[in-house]
Amino acid sequence: MQVTPGQPAFEAVTNAVNTxxxxxxxxxxxxxxxxxxxxxxxxxxxxxxxxxxDPSVTVHSQYAFFKDVNWLIIPLDGRHASTNAVFGITRGxxxxxxxx
Numbered sequence: 001m002q003v004t005p006g007q008p009a010f011e012a013v014t015n016a017v018n019t020x021x022x023x024x025x026x027x028x029x030x031x032x033x034x035x036x037x038x039x040x041x042x043x044x045x046x047x048x049x050x051x052x053x054d055p056s057v058t059v060h061s062q063y064a065f066f067k068d069v070n071w072l073i074i075p076l077d078g079r080h081a082s083t084n085a086v087f088g089i090t091r092g093x094x095x096x097x098x099x100x
Contacts, residue, residue, distance in 0.1 A: 017051060021059060031094045032087040036079055046078030
């Protein structure tokens with residue numbers, strides 16, 4: 001399902017993501033592999049929240065790892081969901097993530 005600006009759920013999703021990105025986090029050197037991303041895209045047993053930014057954005061947190069990011073990917077179910085990871089993609093390349 002895609003939620004775009006102007007839809008009723010957009011503000012709720014935006015607020016939930018912004019709230020989840022605030023506060024204490026820890027940087028993790030793990031990044032999302034191509035295989036994991038493919039699994040996120042195709043597996044019926046996996047659910048992720050993907051946020052696409054055009055133009056790219058900087059996520060303001062205690063870590064400087066989400067600068068110029070185009071995508072944020074938050075696993076909700078499946079691989080990495082239990083760690084509360086947030087992965088980023090910048091110019092098509094995965095970047096190291098945060099653990100919430």
